[in-house]
Amino acid sequence: MKKIAITGILAMCALTAQGQYKQIDMTVFGMDCPPCAFAIRLSMKNVRGVSGVDVDLNKGLVTIKLTARSTAELRQFNEAVEKNGFAHQDADVLAEGVLSGLPTAPLLQVTGTNDRYALVPFAQGVDVTALLGKLVIIQGVLPQSPRGKVPVVLRYKTIAVSK
């Protein structure tokens, strides 16, 4: 019993300590020149857990790479965009989290963060029943959210048990 309890505690610690957004590719509207990009890059780099930020001005794309133990939340990146006067759009994310909810209405709790999304598949016919309660790695799109808000839905493209 004692061994089970210790194993459980260690497992919980592992879950909360792991970095959960692996990469975020955020489209940002309004960046026309290097100072715009430079300001956003600096703001995002200063978010704890960010290992690198690349900005492609011609595509309006901000690529955020996170460390393995990052606890950064999407709200922080949205705020970094907003405080520089720009508009965040859709974001492609690669994230790790625990799947919960119902087979017809699964939820993803991004571990290490407070971010929680209702999962909607890009394509029909994906059965996530076997993945419920498991740690999964997921790739998908977070749609644009209003200023000061974060999306509630994640449209996932791929989902698999995390190794």
Place this chain on the structure above:
Amino acid sequence: MFFYGRQIPHATYAYRMCNAYAYAKSRWRPLDTSSGYITSLAESEGEDEVAGQRGNARFRSTRDLIEKAWTRFALFCLCSMVVSSSAYAADHSPLFSYATPVNAKGEFSFDTGLFGRTGSEGTQFSTGSGFGYGLRPHVTLNAFLPAMFGTGNLPESRIISGSEWATGASWRFLDSGRGVGRRLESTASLSAVAPGPQSATGVLGNLHRAPGVAGSLAAGMTSRSQYLWVGSGYTRFAEASHDRRPDTTSWSVAYGYRPSKLRRGVDQWDYRGFVELTGEHTGGVKTGGTILPNSSSTTVWLGPSVLGIFEEFAVEAGVQGPIIRDESDVIYGRERIRFGINLSYLKYSSRSHSR
């Protein structure tokens, strides 16, 4: 526009201090002759002893004026150097025109530039430092500290920075991200303008100076390839002892273009060119309760400018020539060319408010 790209119109009257210096210098020159300045001034005032004594007193005050002015200028330059070593700024607006950019939240900017005006009665230089702080993502607080030097006698301008202290705020009340690199935005500014430490001579130099208020409105669109801004500003000064400096209305249109080969990444120099059309109308000068005849002026200027940006740094240079000139050559000199160089350095806020 230098500093006012961040939406505080140029506190101009750049020539005023230059006029002060020129005026003082012209009165000082006789001191170099054997007869001396006192004799010269006394002759012009009737060759009596009283006039000579009066001239002596005026000579002292003139020399004091020059010494004070240059001392202040030296102090200003020193302060600017001290400030620039710890402050940052950047500006990505046209050099002479009104534009919409404001600072990001928590962003501190520092601009400094050198502007010149050449006319039939000499060349005037003005310099100034602009400070901006992004209070909110679309609200920036501004302050402007001017300095002037050189000689010349030219009409008033609000496009070129001058001797007026100014402080105020800019509010980007419309900000619409329309696509990758594209924005549609409008910014309004309001600032208080106060007489600076440097006084003027000539027509404006005889006036009692009073504070004023300046407002402007600018709108425009940006993209990775093209820019277009239109703007207008108005400045009005209060009356002091039946004197009032002229109201000034300024307007501008600026078109910018960045060639495809120069649409590069964050870590490379970014260049763009502008064509700037600016215009100004100054009202009549009120002195002793009456408007001085032919003291109003209307001018329109056109010219190119080039802006280069690398990360936090920006350098910009431009030149303008008159295409419409309606002003009295008797009261003002004939202005032929305007030019400017602006340097910017910007301290971006790296603070994350939600860490």
